[in-house]
Amino acid sequence: MTATTLDPKTALVLVDLQKGITALPTLHPADRIVERGARLAAAFRAHGLPVVLVRVTGRAPGRAEVTLGGGGATPADWAELRPELDRQDSDIVVTKHQWGAFHGTDLDLQLRRRGVTQVVIGGIATAFGVESTARAAHEHGYHVTVAVDAVTDMDEQTHLAAVEKVFPLLGETDTADAIIKLLG
Numbered sequence: 001m002t003a004t005t006l007d008p009k010t011a012l013v014l015v016d017l018q019k020g021i022t023a024l025p026t027l028h029p030a031d032r033i034v035e036r037g038a039r040l041a042a043a044f045r046a047h048g049l050p051v052v053l054v055r056v057t058g059r060a061p062g063r064a065e066v067t068l069g070g071g072g073a074t075p076a077d078w079a080e081l082r083p084e085l086d087r088q089d090s091d092i093v094v095t096k097h098q099w100g101a102f103h104g105t106d107l108d109l110q111l112r113r114r115g116v117t118q119v120v121i122g123g124i125a126t127a128f129g130v131e132s133t134a135r136a137a138h139e140h141g142y143h144v145t146v147a148v149d150a151v152t153d154m155d156e157q158t159h160l161a162a163v164e165k166v167f168p169l170l171g172e173t174d175t176a177d178a179i180i181k182l183l184g
């Protein structure tokens with residue numbers, strides 16, 4: 001678990017750090033994940049690098065044996081980004097309707113317009129929104145780094161499988177502090 005470098009044009013992508021998702025029962029306290037995401041966002045902004053705040057407002061169509069979230073009505077503020085992220089006018093906000101932040105959104109276009117070649121990813125849930133976004137970033141040709149202490153899941157097995165088996169195949173992993181240190 002060591003990130004070696006960050007490209008000069010690296011963007012931070014924080015997945016689903018919104019009121020509804022962070023209220024779910026997670027392995028690691030969601031407040032801690034939000035706090036690390038907020039520190040990463042502040043560091044990226046201080047270096048003039050893009051910050052992408054992703055939120056989910058729906059789900060992909062299709063049948064599934066298990067539906068996350070129960071499928072009922074959601075509270076009015078469910079999709080609101082957590083205020084600790086200190087959303088800035090310069091931030092890119094992506095609204096998605098499925099697990100990953102690339103499919104059906106303009107995320108790739110937004111990143112390419114800014115010359116981004118690498119993404120650092122954090123958020124909730126590790127094996128869903130974060131992993132889907134990391135896989136798509138890799139498939140789109142971005143260098144991928146996952147801040148492994150800035151991700152959590154509702155299930156320990158899926159979290160560990162993503163962190164230990166999947167993410168190292170897609171890129172590099174490290175802690176939020178180590179990634180901030182790489183920013184210089």
